[in-house]
Amino acid sequence: MKHKLLWSSGLLLITGIAFGYIETTYYQYLDENNALIESWFLPLSMLFVFLGCLGMFLFIIRAIWLVLKKLNQ
Numbered sequence: 672m673k674h675k676l677l678w679s680s681g682l683l684l685i686t687g688i689a690f691g692y693i694e695t696t697y698y699q700y701l702d703e704n705n706a707l708i709e710s711w712f713l714p715l716s717m718l719f720v721f722l723g724c725l726g727m728f729l730f731i732i733r734a735i736w737l738v739l740k741k742l743n744q
Contacts, residue, residue, distance in 0.1 A: 676733070680726030687719030 694712035702708055 674730070676726055676730045680723045680730060682723075683719045683726060684723030687716045687721075687723055690716035690719060 690712045694710060694716060698708075698710035698712055700708050
């Protein structure tokens with residue numbers, strides 16, 4: 672496991688997407704007053720997707736930084 676940040680970011684993204692799928696499939700519904708009922712899966716999915724994207728962004732920035740550092744030597 673050379674790229675722990677990449678793997679953990681991918682796992683966070685997959686988990687966030689799975690939580691979003693579970694939310695839209697099973698837990699979102701309208702009650703008798705036409706109020707939307709949601710569970711904690713929606714905020715968790717947003718959090719996990721955000722953290723996964725942030726990790727991917729940091730991995731790409733670090734990879735670019737290392738390539739540029741190697742080219743300048």
